[in-house]
């Protein structure tokens with residue numbers, strides 16, 4: 388029996404097929420001018436090196452982070468040195484970091500089994516997150532319910548928590564989106580903590596009680612369920628969906644380039660092997676289409692917030708152009724107040740600005756679509772950190788991150804409540 392269970396556990400987690408990153412390093416590369424940016428782009432785009440650009444150099448003084456496989460280390464180092472690009476090794480051995488994360492998760496699974504209690508300070512599988520959503524509904528049936536808005540490419544549920552005191556009436560609403568990029572684990576972890584916080588604080592905290600008297604909140608903790616599962620079973624650093632692209636073995640589309648908003652223009656790739664592949668056509672990804680259809684059919688969404696990591700940024704449209712959005716001044720003011728509220732808890736500094744200048748130009752992205760479809764209060768957060776741990780933010784930072792983010796989210800939601 389023990390053997391069967393053990394074997395079953397291996398199959399269940401897909402642990403045998405996991406991609407390893409032994410000896411892979413993360414380089415932080417400083418770029419001081421346009422010439423250095425084009426040199427960096429040349430390096431990152433060389434197919435044979437298999438580099439993964441974790442963070443673009445958003446501006447001079449904000450360096451790029453690049454994952455370099457062990458087999459490319461020598462070549463990359465000599466390129467950087469030959470071209471006079473400053474760099475440092477931010478992560479010495481990525482696999483060591485991932486092994487620690489994995490050990491912590493396994494330890495937590497054992498603890499949760501014995502305590503029968505969901506630990507909000509740990510990372511979880513999709514199944515555990517969906518179970519906890521059901522638990523929240525069980526504990527707060529007067530406030531919370533679940534809605535299945537569709538399915539993913541691999542037929543997983545697009546599972547949404549709805550918070551409402553409207554007794555079935557269609558009211559103005561807020562959409563909180565998380566986990567659209569699979570490897571950004573802090574995003575679903577922050578989202579599920581936020582769900583519990585909303586449920587617990589309703590009736591106790593004046594701000595959230597008053598928001599929920601007027602508006603509904605819809606929260607999608609894992610917007611890319613196939614990708615998220617794949618980060619647990621096969622490749623911790625997977626970003627895209629898991630849809631099949633005809634004519635190539637490269638899998639997946641960047642769901643944050645797949646929205647019907649200046650689709651296929653700047654900052655997106657038509658190469659299915661790229662991490663920013665925009666997909667065959669707008670809404671080609673079932674995950675994106677499910678959310679877009681739900682929001683359009685509902686018709687009363689006033690606010691859309693998308694949670695990513697990393698970089699510590701609060702951003703607003705546009706991503707597809709550096710031209711100013713019509714409401715840019717107001718959105719900038721709200722974003723600045725949001726960053727101030729976020730910093731008030733433990734001093735974490737967030738930069739503020741439009742996506743195109745804050746991070747990089749990106750067409751077909753989520754919040755541009757929301758904004759162009761009449762949802763004025765559209766924001767993207769890049770949560771902790773600024774690159775030290777990047778996508779592998781340690782679990783002991785989940786609750787501090789969620790707590791500070793909550794202050795930011797509340798600032799936006801209160802503003803929306805007062806201005807619709």
Ligand SMILES: [Zn+2]
Nearest residue numbers: 568571695696
């Ligand atoms: Zn992201």
